[in-house]
Amino acid sequence: MPVIVCYAPTNEATDETKNFFYSALEDSFCFIRPADFIICLGDFNAVTGVDRCMLVVVGPFGSGSPNDNSDRSLELCAFARLRVCESWFRRKDIHRLT
Template sequence: MFSCYAPTLEASKEKKDQFYKQLNTAVNATPSEHQLFVLGDFNTRVCVDHDIWRGVLWRNGVGKQNLNGIRLLVFCAVQKLAATNTVFQQSNKLKTTWMHPRSGHWHLIDYVITRQRNLRNVRLTRAIRATTVWSDHHLV
């Protein structure tokens, strides 16, 4: 299991390249017979277009993708990984994890990612709205 924090949309291409290179190394170092879970704030929005990203995204995504989203989707497609947040049908308030500070809109930017073949072992991925601490992120 890996926990990570990806560079934001405003970060340099070099920082993003370095992050994905390190993540690629970590994923490749995990034996194929082991279950793999990558949890993190990927600072990315993926789309709802599960037809194009078959196996990576499922029918229950949220919103539009950004440039960081394309990078994450390509990485997942190459590594045969799936974003479990898009698998389960539930309301958006149980999927979205971050509130944009200016618009106040909620987006899905924190993901639980696993190998596509291990999806059967995931029972539910959802955002938890804490009642004791305010944050612009919800736990997944």
């Protein structure tokens, strides 16, 4: 079971830095077999938002207001067939954003 741990650049980072990070992260998925169960942990400096435009990635309980990092993170999840776990379960707000 592949485990990927990463920390994305903050929202204040340049677009060049963010593009490099997400490109490198995308490349790492090329080394993983399609049948593997992937766990991707870390701080993506992003929130899912409550918009349900990414139904396959974000569950019914998304949170927060999306930013530039949110778009990049959700696009990566769609590319790698990942799901944002926190958005699939109802939780109290105090436990949602840790």
